[in-house]
Amino acid sequence: MLKKERQAYIIQQINIHNKVLSSDLCVQLDVSEDTVRRDLQELAEEGKLMKVHGGALAKSFHFTIESKQVYSLPEKKIIAHKAIDLIKDGMLVVISGGTTMRELVNMLPPDLNATFVTTNVPIALELLEHPNAEVIFLGNKLLKSAQMAVGAEVVQRLGQIKADLCLLGTNSIDLHLGITDLEWEIIEVKKAMIACAQKTVSLAISEKLNSSQRLQVCPLEAVNILITELAPTDQRLLPYAKRGLSIL
Amino acid sequence: MLKKERQAYIIQQINIHNKVLSSDLCVQLDVSEDTVRRDLQELAEEGKLMKVHGGALAKSFHFTIESKQVYSLPEKKIIAHKAIDLIKDGMLVVISGGTTMRELVNMLPPDLNATFVTTNVPIALELLEHPNAEVIFLGNKLLKSAQMAVGAEVVQRLGQIKADLCLLGTNSIDLHLGITDLEWEIIEVKKAMIACAQKTVSLAISEKLNSSQRLQVCPLEAVNILITELAPTDQRLLPYAKRGLSIL
DNA sequence: CAAGTTCCCGCATAATCACGCAAATATTTT
DNA sequence: AAAATATTTGCGTGATTATGCGGGAACTTG
Missing domain, CATH: 1.10.10.10 (Winged helix-like DNA-binding domain superfamily/Winged helix DNA-binding domain)
Structure with missing residues (x-):
């Protein structure tokens, strides 16, 4: 040769x-x-x-x-780290968007062999850098504000999936309305993500706790695990634990 | 002898x-x-x-x-500029990937009101920056090497589209085999892109002319317009013009 | 810090190349 | 057709390049 x-x-x-x-x-x-x-x-x-x-x-x-490493709040790293421990080889993981999630993808161990489903463009790009991750992007019309695919197509295709884990970047969570968000189209997709996964994990910085937006994504009971940067024993998390959420 | x-x-x-x-x-x-x-x-x-x-x-x-070009060559800017003139308000444009295409998206006039269909993640991200472009991402399994969605799903959904223009980043084009590429999965998608559009435009740096890879995307006749950084009257383009391609 | 890789350096070997020259062959001229 | 000329070819020689190996340094990892 x-x-x-x-x-x-x-x-x-x-x-x-x-x-x-x-x-x-x-x-x-x-x-x-x-x-x-x-x-x-x-x-x-x-x-x-x-x-x-x-x-x-x-x-x-x-x-x-x-060029990464720009958007790294230390809190987000803590959250990401906790969440990564939930992902095991062979899992099918549905993940949403947001900077915390990007941090998480960035920190994924290189030898992890999992499949990720997302509708978020920057997340998909980040996942593509991972040597072993299989990436599935559910596409359709893209929503500029959230840089993600939305619409009936996406929801329908999510309905055809049975995922092990749903990792949700969370804008607002409180005791009354559960997880809430701003835009109708985003909510539809997040709902579908939650519905298709066995376990739903909410990733939220503590400042997002006890805040709410207009539209409900899901009631608090639909969330299985709540991850914040706080210690699981922190006062502020107690009410959520009492409602049956696992705190990490 | x-x-x-x-x-x-x-x-x-x-x-x-x-x-x-x-x-x-x-x-x-x-x-x-x-x-x-x-x-x-x-x-x-x-x-x-x-x-x-x-x-x-x-x-x-x-x-x-x-290897992959990291920085954008001035040739690519020339090509992008020529191609942009083909895109008019209200058009539905299918575009592939590549650095030339990224350059093009970057240079799109802000007031352009067109719809873009792509399966390439970086291109989609770039398009999202545009204030008026409507972006449709056809998703499925993502191919790491090309950072694009591939597979039957994508091909099928392309089949449901009637586009005005197909902009193809071209790795290799020659008189014999037409446009060729390296990977089977990429070819399938490009074929579908060409099939769904009324006009196919090949964007290629002149050094890509008269080179070929193993797998054929489409014969030369399937290409309507060829754009390079050269003047349309350049000697090297003559054989292509004779085969019926419009040269820009 | 200790074991296991990986890297770097110099050297030996073998393959490949470049050059000049003379013999062989082809082409042109007479 | 014979001679003169030009081109092509093969070979010898020495230079260049490519590759593998050994040993010690440097790096990675637990």
């Missing part, structure tokens, strides 16, 4: 998977690791990839990683 | 296998390696192949080795 061929193969792999491992390549290409490393180095010098310990990454991959 | 014969044979082998080894050729042609090397050098000077250490590669091979 010619050197250029090898290098073309490497680039191809990079374009598909966003990364390559030297150890994989030297088996696939049937050459020594040194040769692979030399190839990677050359390609790196030509600016076609980014060499890292153990292999190489697509250049674009690195950029998106660097 | 005559020199011309030998060289014709070499070209033939290149066309079949996309590569030749000097060592193979000197056995097959029963000449010394020097002769083979001299032939390859000549053919390389004529631009008919690409000489590398140990043999030669098809010219088209050169393109598969190019």
Whole structure:
């Protein structure tokens, strides 16, 4: 096999998977690791990839990683961390949008092998960076304000899914109305998300507690788990625990 | 055996296998390696192949080795600008992915009132920034390498659409196979895009001209308009014009 | 911090290449 | 047709390139 061929193969792999491992390549290409490393180095010098310990990454991959880290409130990280523990290999997870959710996707362990269903464009993009996640985007008309797909199509297709988990970014939650939101079209989708999942998890910063908007997504009883940045024993969470929610 | 014969044979082998080894050729042609090397050098000077250490590669091979462009080239801006003129108020436009297309979306005039259909996540995100564009994302399983939705669902839903324009980011186009691409799933979607639109526009940097990949998206005749960064009168575009494509 | 990878460096080997020259072949001129 | 000229080819030689291997440094991970 010619050197250029090898290098073309490497680039191809990079374009598909966003990364390559030297150890994989030297088996696939049937050459020594040194040769692979030399190839990677050359390609790196030509600016076609980014060499890292153990292999190489697509250049674009690195950029998106660097350009993240902008919207990271420490509270959101805590919440995201708690929620990630709920996701196990093989699960089908429906997730909504929001910056907390983006943080969560960002922090997903790379070896996690789960399938994610979403209607939110930035979330989908973030999920695509994950090496092992399978991503399903339920599309239709996109709502600009929420950067997500909405409408009957989406609701209908959600109805055809049986998910293990529904992770809901939550704008407002209180004891009377449960989860509420602003726009009719968003509510319809969130309702469908909750309906199709076995367990519903609400992710909310503590400041969103005890606030409400006009339209109800679901009553408090429809939520199984509530995650905030607070300790589960915090005073403010007590009323929610009494209503039967698990607090994390 | 005559020199011309030998060289014709070499070209033939290149066309079949996309590569030749000097060592193979000197056995097959029963000449010394020097002769083979001299032939390859000549053919390389004529631009008919690409000489590398140990043999030669098809010219088209050169393109598969190019990695994703991260920054937008000025050529892409020229192309985007030409394409934008084709989009009028009230149109339904199907658009594929790629950096050129992203450039295009970015440059859309803010007062344009059109509807866009896409299956590409970054494009959708970009379109959402536009104040007046209506965006429809056809979703399903997402393909990581292309950051786009693929599969039967998408193809089927494209079939239900009647679009005015299909803007195709083009990886490879040549006179023989028309538009070609790398992955099967991408081709299926692009085919459906072309089928549902009244006019198909191919956007391609001139370096993509006369290159081909393994899988055919559509024959040249299915393309109505070809846009490159070159002047429409450029020599390199003449053969395409003769085949009935409008050149912009 | 300790084990296991991965990396880097220099060297040995083998393949490939470039160059000059002379023999063979083709082309042109006389 | 013979001679002169030009082109092509093969081979020898030495330079260049590609690759694998060993050993020690550097990094990763638990």
